[in-house]
Amino acid sequence: MMVDKQARYLQTHEWVKKGPGKLMTIGLTAYAIEQLGDIVYMELPQAGKTLNRGDIFGVVESVKTASDMYSPVGGKVVEVNIAVPDNPDMLKTQAYGDAWLIRVEPSSPAEFNLLMDADAYEKFLQTEAH
Amino acid sequence: MKRTPFYHKHLEYGGKLVDFAGWEMPVQYPAGIIQEHLTTRKTAGLFDVSHMGRFFIRGAKAAVFLDYALTNSAGGLEMGNSHYTILAQPDGGAVDDAWLYRFDDKGFVLVVNASNKEKDWKHLQSLAKSFTDVVLEDLSETRAMLALQGPKSEDILNTLLTGGTLPAPKRNAAGVAFFAGRQVRIGRTGYTGEPVCFEMMMEVADAEYLWDMLIKNGAAPVGLGARDTLRLEASLPLYGHEMGLDGEGKTIPILACPAARFAVTETKKTDFVGKAAIQRQLTALERYKKGDFSDCSDLPKRIVSLRILDKGVVRQGAKVFYQGQCVGDVTSGTMIPCWKPDESMRPTDQTDQRAIAMAYVDCRLTAGAEVEVDVRGRMLKAKSVRKNLRSAGRYAVAVFE
Numbered sequence: 001m002m003v004d005k006q007a008r009y010l011q012t013h014e015w016v017k018k019g020p021g022k023l024m025t026i027g028l029t030a031y032a033i034e035q036l037g038d039i040v041y042m043e044l045p046q047a048g049k050t051l052n053r054g055d056i057f058g059v060v061e062s063v064k065t066a067s068d069m070y071s072p073v074g075g076k077v078v079e080v081n082i083a084v085p086d087n088p089d090m091l092k093t094q095a096y097g098d099a100w101l102i103r104v105e106p107s108s109p110a111e112f113n114l115l116m117d118a119d120a121y122e123k124f125l126q127t128e129a130h
Numbered sequence: 131m132k133r134t135p136f137y138h139k140h141l142e143y144g145g146k147l148v149d150f151a152g153w154e155m156p157v158q159y160p161a162g163i164i165q166e167h168l169t170t171r172k173t174a175g176l177f178d179v180s181h182m183g184r185f186f187i188r189g190a191k192a193a194v195f196l197d198y199a200l201t202n203s204a205g206g207l208e209m210g211n212s213h214y215t216i217l218a219q220p221d222g223g224a225v226d227d228a229w230l231y232r233f234d235d236k237g238f239v240l241v242v243n244a245s246n247k248e249k250d251w252k253h254l255q256s257l258a259k260s261f262t263d264v265v266l267e268d269l270s271e272t273r274a275m276l277a278l279q280g281p282k283s284e285d286i287l288n289t290l291l292t293g294g295t296l297p298a299p300k301r302n303a304a305g306v307a308f309f310a311g312r313q314v315r316i317g318r319t320g321y322t323g324e325p326v327c328f329e330m331m332m333e334v335a336d337a338e339y340l341w342d343m344l345i346k347n348g349a350a351p352v353g354l355g356a357r358d359t360l361r362l363e364a365s366l367p368l369y370g371h372e373m374g375l376d377g378e379g380k381t382i383p384i385l386a387c388p389a390a391r392f393a394v395t396e397t398k399k400t401d402f403v404g405k406a407a408i409q410r411q412l413t414a415l416e417r418y419k420k421g422d423f424s425d426c427s428d429l430p431k432r433i434v435s436l437r438i439l440d441k442g443v444v445r446q447g448a449k450v451f452y453q454g455q456c457v458g459d460v461t462s463g464t465m466i467p468c469w470k471p472d473e474s475m476r477p478t479d480q481t482d483q484r485a486i487a488m489a490y491v492d493c494r495l496t497a498g499a500e501v502e503v504d505v506r507g508r509m510l511k512a513k514s515v516r517k518n519l520r521s522a523g524r525y526a527v528a529v530f531e
Contacts, residue, residue, distance in 0.1 A: 038163050040164075040443065041441070041442060061465065062163075063355060063359060
């Protein structure tokens with residue numbers, strides 16, 4: 001699955017979904033993971049860290065490059081999925097599921113509506129590929 | 131973009147094509163960089179290296195000309211052999227590094243980096259003006275070239291051998307042989323650190339057929355991504371990183387690279403481009419060996435291999451610190467996979483990964499020194515090591531101590 005209909009997206013290939021509860025869950029898109037190739041190292045924030053919309057929340061490193069990851073919404077990091085840096089291979093199959101990266105308590109939930117929806121992101125990917 | 135004779139094979143095998151020095155080349159195949167690296171170390175990797183520049187140098191004065199243009203002793207290179215060599219600048223820096231082959235009595239073949247080919251060609255053309263009886267010919271786009279690297283590569287080639295013999299017994303041996311009925315110029319060479327390694331040049335018309343035969347007999351295609359991790363694990367320099375200009379745009383002296391020592395014949399009597407500067411670098415190395423660092427002007431920094439001890443990856447440009455002082459910067463670095471070796475230094479089925487780098491640092495830094503590398507403000511502990519890889523029989527094995 002290249003996109004998840006429930007998620008909203010950044011052009012830098014991060015996704016965010018509503019839930020669980022009032023939290024929002026953030027991850028890296030399947031397209032980004034495919035483009036990066038083998039992921040060898042990840043840096044994720046500590047729980048408790050406050051992020052503004054667009055802040056760098058971590059780094060993902062493939063053999064070839066290191067890429068910053070940007071937060072699609074602002075808020076406080078309440079959960080970090082440390083299983084992913086331990087086993088980055090899970091990103092290849094579960095980008096929108098178990099391989100989520102962080103959960104935040106959004107400071108202004110309306111920021112979600114400012115982001116690209118799945119259709120817009122898919123269109124963006126088509127332009128990016130050419 | 132230019133395409134090699136293997137372009138359709140790259141598409142057929144699902145290669146992810148990128149622009150490399152104006153060539154449309156596979157950075158990886160579906161297996162991915164890590165798997166391709168591991169396959170090369172355990173069985174055999176097949177690399178399209180047709181993008182590299184290949185110059186044919188012949189004529190009565192070919193050896194005399196090459197002795198002047200290159201650091202190593204071309205005149206001393208016997209037929210059926212090859213060696214590492216460097217196109218030097220008068221100031222002792224490198225125009226490029228290269229491999230010189232003498233497959234037969236027809237002349238010499240010089241293989242240069244794809245990214246430097248035009249520059250090298252002009253450089254050699256201009257030096258050749260002062261010589262008569264030297265003919266330079268650019269074969270880069272009229273021949274195909276493959277590298278077959280890894281413990282199983284010799285078995286694969288023996289299966290396909292239909293005439294002549296494999297170049298033997300030592301590394302760098304070179305000759306002409308027939309595989310599946312096709313004539314190939316072949317050298318026991320490569321740039322992966324594999325003790326069993328071959329590079330071969332063939333007619334364009336035979337290229338795809340030979341590719342298919344090598345794959346059919348057990349070789350796996352490997353892209354430029356793994357080519358880079360393999361050479362980095364083996365501490366082999368790459369022009370633009372460990373050779374050429376440093377991070378500040380200054381010339382890196384040739385002998386700053388430990389590997390370059392093999393490209394310089396100390397006893398070479400004839401004059402060659404860069405001789406005076408290189409001799410000063412050799413003298414500096416002799417002084418350093420005795421622990422005398424009173425004059426570091428000819429070789430202020432050297433290339434060292436690093437193993438990163440903390441979690442993380444260091445990359446080109448990261449600053450290296452020793453006891454709080456910045457001593458240089460990283461020239462190449464990434465995370466590199468390996469097979470865990472057993473007690474007899476054979477690869478097991480278990481894999482591991484290590485962050486490895488090369489760095490251009492103060493000449494006084496010795497092997498074993500603990501340093502720190504600044505990665506986005508985080509100081510990662512690292513150790514200067516003699517090597518990250520060593521040969522054990524037909525395997526190249528990761529060094530951990």
